[in-house]
Amino acid sequence: MTRRSLLKSLLSYLGLATLFSFIYPAYKYLSPANIFARKKPFTIKKKEIPEGEAKDVIVNSNPVIIINSPSQGFIALSRVCTHLGCLVDYDKSRSRLVCPCHAAQFDIDGKVISGPAPKPLTRFALTTEGDSVVIS
């Protein structure tokens, strides 16, 4: 084999390797990302949360609080305070959520009432199915 043809085939093989090193990522990039993998929905019986009470649960490794509000029914909010991440507690007497770290206060819709929190609490979609409540 001549030097020239050796170099040419070397170049072709390297070129092919490069091509595949781009085709593979391009293919993976356009494929669905991992986070779209189906997550298990969380179910809880309605009678476990009496009216006016709230319950702390974990939904897909997120700390969530489910409030059974007399006026608005079942509400599911993230317990993670939007300030620095402490978990908020439910104050039944004043119908609000208070963060024990720096006293950020949220109403039961998750909106900020006072304190250093910059954003409202994340709300989780909640549906009622029969005698249970499902959070997807």
Next chain:
Amino acid sequence: MFSKNGMLTKIYTWVEERTGLSEILRSQLVDFTVPKDSGYSNTLGFVLFTAFFIQLITGVFLLTYYIPHPDYAFKSVQFIMNQANFGWLFRFVHVVGSNLLVATLFIHILVVFYRGTYKKPRELNWLTGGLLFFIILLFCVTGYLLPWNQLSYWSTTILTSIPTVIPFVGGKVTEFIRGGEYVTGITLNRFFAFHVAFLPLFLITVVIIHIFVVWRTGLYSISEGTQDPAQEGAHLFKRPVYPDGYPFYPSLFMKAVFMILLYIAVVFFTITFFQTLFLPEYANIKADPFSTPYLIRPPWYFLAPYTLLRLIPNKFIGISIQVVIIVLFLLWPFFDINKEKNIWKRPFLLVLFSTTLIVWFLLTMLGRF
């Protein structure tokens, strides 16, 4: 595969019988001679063309996940970087590639200026090239805002504030560019439209004209000498011929391929070892119109004009000087009509060239603080 009766040869022959492709390839690539003294510096145009093509491809891939709305832009870029498989690769190549493209563009302009290859009959090359330069800068300005992070938002605020210094219409010009008093989602949308639709079409049109005139006027050779107006037929177009030149393919073509591969290697070198060079801390925080960070700078290629503006006490003079420089730059072949192409024989121009280079470099360094 490459042998005489191999697969590739068979396909080639099949296409050849139907299109006569080899004739076109021969006349455009092999019969097209280039001067004996052309070398690597002549291939920068090819590098730029490929660099732009890379930007286009990575840009289209980013487009599949990017959302041009202020509430979703930052999150979608985060998604690309963290959740989309290999999204980081496309984003990094796009970011690093854009900066390297501008750097290569500067070098290309410097080489052309240094060799004086903007003089007759190549003025059109310079004019279209200058226009391309400004289109690329517009690409950079519009693209910079799209990730909607603190760095892009405030950098764009600075850059779009510059027209306020124009008397009478300054404020209105800024409002026109921003689509409002401040940089908002409206600005984001129109910058996105420009970056993704209008500017690419505009650029491709001008690139076609630029490549056409470069091809038509041929590469410059020292043996070309200066054209004597007294010579007969000096006013007619003459296709350049290089009797002692060599065919474009394979020599200059391979040199171009080498430069392109080197360019891409530098892109990946930067991505591997200097990942945060073009994405500093502020680039990872979502844009907050109510929180002005301390000390934001425009990207490096705008630092020199930005520093100049800040140094000159009267801001209007400052921006006028910039306008004068831009006009000089764009129409340079009409100002420099001296036929001598060798810059070493023109001390005044050499001093002007080196001074501009040094001043630009100093202003850029100063602008970092």
Next chain:
Amino acid sequence: MKRLIFVVLTLLLVLSALAVAEAGYRDLFRKQFIDEPWAGAPIVKEGVCIECHTSKLMKPDYLKIPQEWKMSIHYKNNVSCHDCHGGNPNDSAVSCGTPHSGFIGTPKYDEVPQLCGKCHIGILKNYLKSGHGKALKAKRRGPNCVTCHGSHSIQKANIDIINSVRCTQCHSYNRARIMKQALFLTEKRMSDLDKKITALKAQGVITNKIDKLLFRTQAEFRTIFHTVDVSLVKKRTGEFSKKLDVISNDLDKVSSQLSFRKNFSAFLFMLFLAMAIVVVIIIHKGSD
């Protein structure tokens, strides 16, 4: 060349004339362009409290307070005088001296926990349950918040606040030493994880979720400490250890992702470099 000089001079002349005529726009430009924080102008955000407390007429004891506050973690997080002491930071007439606008001057020794507990709710609850809190309530003696954390130059809490100088004012250091030992390993782990997160942030990783997780684990752990109950701390150390394991695993996953990215782009770099070298060889020595 003559043409060039002529054009440049004319342009400059015309533009300078316009410049002189429109001098007023200098101010507009200065306001919109130079006097902005992103251009380097200092951010001024002080209220009337600072004005008086830095003036020559103020008592010397109170003069050093603004300086101390500016070194504190409260200052870095935009917590100002009125956030603790009440009053209106924009109106000097109403702020000082009158409880009208909710102004509290220097709180009494045993009122300090209530002042700090306005915001630090969880810690106040545990403090009141603790031996320290009970001593303060019963005998008006014992440590309040200021004893350990200072009043105005408060820094981010760390384990060395517990030391033999501070904790021997009322009893022997032995108790404090046992508590410090119980806290030590968890605190060290948390500080290591914090450093790791900072390093990742510098590399461009967005760490919001894991930042919050570490903060709340740290906050919960330190809130428990304020009961000064060593057995409680020891009992719950295992639980916190597991939480920190989760964080550590997440960070390891991020680090391995980052190394993969670095390796992959290094691989692509080598590929292109190799191809470039082969091409150079073909150019210069390709013919036989």
